[in-house]
Amino acid sequence: MEATEDLALMSTDSLVIEVAGCNTISELFWKRVVDLPDKVALREKEFGIWNEYTWADYGEQAKLAGLGLIALGLQRGDVCSIASEINKEWQFADLGIIGAGGICNGVYPTDVAEQVEYLINDSNTRFYFAEDEEQLDKVLEVRGRTPGLEKIIIFDMDGLQTLDDPQCISFDALQTIGRDYANEHPECWTERIGAAQPNDVMVLTYTSGTTGPPKGAMISHRNMLYMTQVLQDVYDITPDDEQLCFLPLAHIAGRMFYTFAPMESCSVVNIVESLETVNQDQQEVSPSIHFAVPRVWEKQYANIAIKLKDATRFGVWSYDWALAVGAELAEYLKAARPPPLWLRLKGFCAHHAVLKNCRKYLGIHDAKWLSTAAAPIAPELIDWFWALGKPMYEVYGQTECTGLATANVAGDCRIGSIGKAVPGTEVRLSAEGEILIRGPGVIQGYWNNEEKTASTIVNGWLHTGDVGRIDDDGYIYILDRLKDIIITAGGKNITPSEIENRLKFSAYISDAVVVGDKRPYLTCLVMIDEENVTKFAQDANVPFTNYTSLCHTREVKDLIWEEIEGVNSKFARVETIKKFRLIDQLLDPEDEELTPTMKLKRKVVNVKYADLIDSMY
Amino acid sequence: MAGSLIVKNIETYYGPIMAIRGVSLEVRAGQIVTLLGANGAGKTTVLKTISGAMEPQKGSVDLDGEPIVNLDPDVIARRGIAHVPEGREVFPFLSVEENLLMGAYSRKDKGVRNDLHAVYDYFPVLLEKRAQAAGFLSGGQQQMLAIGRALMLAPRIMLLDEPSLGLSPKYVAEIASIITRLNQERGITVLLVEQNVKVALDISEYGYVMENGRIVMEDTTERLKQATDIQEFYLGMKDEGVRGGRRWKQRKTWR
Numbered sequence: 001m002e003a004t005e006d007l008a009l010m011s012t013d014s015l016v017i018e019v020a021g022c023n024t025i026s027e028l029f030w031k032r033v034v035d036l037p038d039k040v041a042l043r044e045k046e047f048g049i050w051n052e053y054t055w056a057d058y059g060e061q062a063k064l065a066g067l068g069l070i071a072l073g074l075q076r077g078d079v080c081s082i083a084s085e086i087n088k089e090w091q092f093a094d095l096g097i098i099g100a101g102g103i104c105n106g107v108y109p110t111d112v113a114e115q116v117e118y119l120i121n122d123s124n125t126r127f128y129f130a131e132d133e134e135q136l137d138k139v140l141e142v143r144g145r146t147p148g149l150e151k152i153i154i155f156d157m158d159g160l161q162t163l164d165d166p167q168c169i170s171f172d173a174l175q176t177i178g179r180d181y182a183n184e185h186p187e188c189w190t191e192r193i194g195a196a197q198p199n200d201v202m203v204l205t206y207t208s209g210t211t212g213p214p215k216g217a218m219i220s221h222r223n224m225l226y227m228t229q230v231l232q233d234v235y236d237i238t239p240d241d242e243q244l245c246f247l248p249l250a251h252i253a254g255r256m257f258y259t260f261a262p263m264e265s266c267s268v269v270n271i272v273e274s275l276e277t278v279n280q281d282q283q284e285v286s287p288s289i290h291f292a293v294p295r296v297w298e299k300q301y302a303n304i305a306i307k308l309k310d311a312t313r314f315g316v317w318s319y320d321w322a323l324a325v326g327a328e329l330a331e332y333l334k335a336a337r338p339p340p341l342w343l344r345l346k347g348f349c350a351h352h353a354v355l356k357n358c359r360k361y362l363g364i365h366d367a368k369w370l371s372t373a374a375a376p377i378a379p380e381l382i383d384w385f386w387a388l389g390k391p392m393y394e395v396y397g398q399t400e401c402t403g404l405a406t407a408n409v410a411g412d413c414r415i416g417s418i419g420k421a422v423p424g425t426e427v428r429l430s431a432e433g434e435i436l437i438r439g440p441g442v443i444q445g446y447w448n449n450e451e452k453t454a455s456t457i458v459n460g461w462l463h464t465g466d467v468g469r470i471d472d473d474g475y476i477y478i479l480d481r482l483k484d485i486i487i488t489a490g491g492k493n494i495t496p497s498e499i500e501n502r503l504k505f506s507a508y509i510s511d512a513v514v515v516g517d518k519r520p521y522l523t524c525l526v527m528i529d530e531e532n533v534t535k536f537a538q539d540a541n542v543p544f545t546n547y548t549s550l551c552h553t554r555e556v557k558d559l560i561w562e563e564i565e566g567v568n569s570k571f572a573r574v575e576t577i578k579k580f581r582l583i584d585q586l587l588d589p590e591d592e593e594l595t596p597t598m599k600l601k602r603k604v605v606n607v608k609y610a611d612l613i614d615s616m617y
Numbered sequence: 618m619a620g621s622l623i624v625k626n627i628e629t630y631y632g633p634i635m636a637i638r639g640v641s642l643e644v645r646a647g648q649i650v651t652l653l654g655a656n657g658a659g660k661t662t663v664l665k666t667i668s669g670a671m672e673p674q675k676g677s678v679d680l681d682g683e684p685i686v687n688l689d690p691d692v693i694a695r696r697g698i699a700h701v702p703e704g705r706e707v708f709p710f711l712s713v714e715e716n717l718l719m720g721a722y723s724r725k726d727k728g729v730r731n732d733l734h735a736v737y738d739y740f741p742v743l744l745e746k747r748a749q750a751a752g753f754l755s756g757g758q759q760q761m762l763a764i765g766r767a768l769m770l771a772p773r774i775m776l777l778d779e780p781s782l783g784l785s786p787k788y789v790a791e792i793a794s795i796i797t798r799l800n801q802e803r804g805i806t807v808l809l810v811e812q813n814v815k816v817a818l819d820i821s822e823y824g825y826v827m828e829n830g831r832i833v834m835e836d837t838t839e840r841l842k843q844a845t846d847i848q849e850f851y852l853g854m855k856d857e858g859v860r861g862g863r864r865w866k867q868r869k870t871w872r
Contacts, residue, residue: 140860163860534639534831541676543625543641545825545832 015424017198017226017440019264024196024221026099028228028263033059036266039239044088045273045281053088058095061088063189065096065171068178069127070188072151076101076195079123079204083107083116083139084131086249086258086271089155089171093129094249094259096178098202101192102127105204105216106250108596109135110589117142123204123216123447124148129171132156136168143167198222204447205252207399216447217252223402226440227256228264230422234395234407235371237265237289242366244287245271246278248596253374256403257291282363290367294377294504295598297370297392300362301381302507306532307361309539322354326387333391336411355389364390369410371395375599376478376497378505379416386415394418396478400462401425402441406476417475418468427476428461429468434482437462467495484602486517492574494522496602499577502570506563507532511600514577515613521578523616525609526560527600528582533559551584579616583609619681620697620773620806621646622667627676627686629659629666636662637673638830644774646681649800649807651817651838653851654827660810661703663827664776667808668700669693680774695723697773703782703810705763709752713743716751716762720769728771736765739795757788764795774806775799781813789813793820814851818842826851 022028032041037056044051053061069080080097082104084090097104105123107116109131116138120128128149130136136154143149152168154160160170169177182189196202203219231237243262247254258269267289272281308316325346332339339347359365370385370392377394385392395407396418406427408419421427425439442462445453456463467479479485480495487493496514503512503524510529516522530547533556537544544550560580568576583605587594593604606613622644629637637659644650652660665671667678669690678686685693694700699720707716717736721729737744740761746754751762760780767775777796781789793816799805811817818824818838826834826847834844841847848854 137860538626538628538639538675541626544639545641545835547833549835 015440017222017229019225019228023198023225024200025202025224025260025263026101026193026196026221028225029062029095029099030059030190030193032263032266039266040268041262041266042088042091042269042271044271045277045284048273050270050284058092061092061175062095062099064175064178064182065093066098066100066102066178066192067096067181067185067189068174068176069096069102070100070192071177071181072127072174074100074102074127076192077103077200078127079103079105079125080127080129081105081107081119081123081125082129082249083109083111083135084129084155085109085275086245086247086254087131087155088271089129089131090249091259091269091271093153093155093171097127099189099193101195101200103201103204103218105206106248106255108248108250108589110596111138112590113138113141117145118213119206120146120149122213123206126150127153129153129155133159136160196221198225199444201444201447203255205250205255205399215449215452217399217443218445218447219252219402219443223441223443224256224260226424227402227404228260230404230424230441231256231261232264233423234393234404234409235261235289235369236410237261237267239266241265241267241288241368242285243267243269243289243291244278244282244285244363245269246275246281247291247293251374251596252397252399252403253291253293279363283360284363286360286363286366288366288368289371290364290369291371291373293374294372294381294501295375297372297377297381297385298504300364301384301505302529302532303362304358305507306535309535318354322350323384323387325350326355326389327383329389330383330386333386334413334415351389358388359390364388369393373397373404376501378501380502380505382415396476397441398437398462398464400443400456400464401437401439402443405437405439405441405464414473414475417471417477420474420476427470429470430463432482433467433469433479435464435466435468435476435478437464486514486522488516488522488574489518489520490574494575499567499571499575500524502567503564506566508536508559508563511598513600513602513605515606515616519617522574522576523579523581523613524564524577525600525605525612526564526580526582527587528556528560530586547586548584551582557582581609581612581616583612619646620804621681622698622774622806622808623677623679624663624667625677625679627663627666627673627678629662629671629673631662636830637666639676640827640830640832641676642825642832642835644806644808646773646806647800647804648823649796649809649821651809651811651821651824652827653811653814653817653824653847658827659830660827661778664700664778664808664810667693668698668776670700691723694770697770698776699767699770699772699774700776701763701767701778701780703778705756705759707751707754707759707762707766710750712748713751713754713762714747717743717766717769720766721771724769724771729769732769732771736768739768739798740765757784757792760784760788760792761795764792764799768799772805774808777807777809777811779810779812781811781816789816796820814847 019028033055038054040052041055041058042053080102082093094104107119128139153171153174155171157170198221201218201220204216206214206216245258249255262269270285272278329339329347370390373395382392393408395404397404404422405425406418406421428436430436438461465482467482469477480497486496499514500512503509508529509526511527512524514524542553542555544553564577589596624642626639626641627637654660666673780792797820800807821838824838824841825832
């Protein structure tokens, strides 16, 4: 057994991964710059105008940044960190760092100063890119305790014109240094590009460790090249495709989808103006391929659900009718069979009366497909998008396998499952039911953390920490995080995320955490959807002043209980929620309870709200 | 004389624009309560809705337990709510005394003379200028006149809309102390809208903060003064940061 496993491991490792004849990301990037100088690579909306950047612009900007770093002393294998909201400079700096042979680590702009300090020290960051004043101040606050940090480079100098600090320079100044360096060393850039090796680490992605501090996953050129191939296999992306870039680039999903996949497919990436303008920007771009996290889809659904509350009776009736027709059509679409004529006729009416408008409103009208991952999603929600006429495919993966490991694809899709293993990747279950992954996407390990590496990647098999099952047709289902499985005092195993997903499907519930480990029954903590619950309270004439008092009104409690009862009816008796409490503080991503994607962190919630939880037992 | 006010879920529109998106607040009899917020937050609209100058689409306003919403402004004034509008709005061509007597227009009781003297006691400068046209008064004196005129209604509640607007610091302090005295000596309940947050927090016991037509925070003024968002966004107290001269703002959390 051991011997065959080792053999298989060697064969995956020796597999040559090439995209367009290139075996490193640096090489592939530069090939696109040279071959497609005039094709638009990026667009960024600034003050309401979409500015275009061709591959030649992209290459030039990245090259100047990269050479600037080299002039300042960047050696191959040195780590640089970027703390910024998504913008073109993020992308330029990223490719500059990678092209120069450095390793690029993304920092969430919502991270607080202590986290920044940890990340700089743990990753041995030498060069730190800060978006603006705000990001700069965080690093200035901690730089006394980050001895390895050499230079801070600032993208946006607004309000910093008078800054006089030998450790800080602007991004423009860095590029000027790069330009001068290029004049003296014209061959340097292409030499560095050529020096990259497939197994060189090029990206560090810190994973929000629920146990212990975050760990830096080391992603190599080869890992990422493989992932671009996988994305092409799964999604069939063409050079004419338009993507909307709005998820954080510090996250693996954003990085692979907005930065690296377009190097394979040459699709166009449209960077939103700000996170507040995403809805409008999406309507304007109407992306032809669209990937988002469940929270975004939940918001889109809630958007329509709430609009419907203000609709006329006829409006509601037509919506219900059109969605029922859409759902019927979707069954044919899923099975790739042509629908019968009468259904096509009804579908035509439904499309023009309702569905088209919904899709335009959501900005998904031109999307060939929608894709979701990074968190569990309610199957009902996926069905809803299918009924709107847009196929939605759930995919699954982790930072530690550079993104995707399994996917539902057109013509081979089962809702509720995460699909089957992507080409080149193997998936199996351990004896405990844990999902194990092996393939060219699996990382070499965690940065400076051999202990964690050894416990996570065993004989080439990545231990995901997710419990799953595989059905007779090979579709894989995720049950929950291994450590999140609840065993009630009665000895019943319960997978909380299944219940939580159903709860989140309610327009009034933003997130929920089910509790009940070693307890007689299940309870949950609920974070309400502020906008929708506020609207409910207004409509029902419930007096309240602010978020806290809103949570304490009887009507809101009744409303949430009704939603919970609805979910309860779908589960067995031992799996029903008996009591709940609302989290009466309005949380934002800077709070430790929330992930940057606004999900509640189970562990933190369990500790921080222990009193509230105890009050239910 | 009581004078409690309960506002529940009011929604008020300017044409198609929703200015108040569901505001509930409570002013107990004998309290001074302040309503804070940036320009355009909807503070003035709340006062106008209470005094009947605007009708809400929705919601209720109760004065001492009786609904007053959708009553005409003059009826509401007769019930004992005096609204001192932003920008004073004195009658410029009437004399000071005529202005004051206009405040008692709806009263038929014999106390009017007494109240007139009381107003002159509070604002001796008005006595000095009683025969002058109100338009010739300074801004601070006009503000006193506007408050005095409201006082002539013998109100249960006074709604004060930015009484410190455009006044010199000396007048601001004086007006503030008079508001406190009116509240303590005459038992008048006060709902105060102010841009001068420091003064407002000093003289009132409870406060609400509005933003974009909604209340985002409420608490005793003691606690509001300690809240970091109030300190940074309303009191201009901010940590200068490591560099000095920090310009970016924290995200507001309102806790």
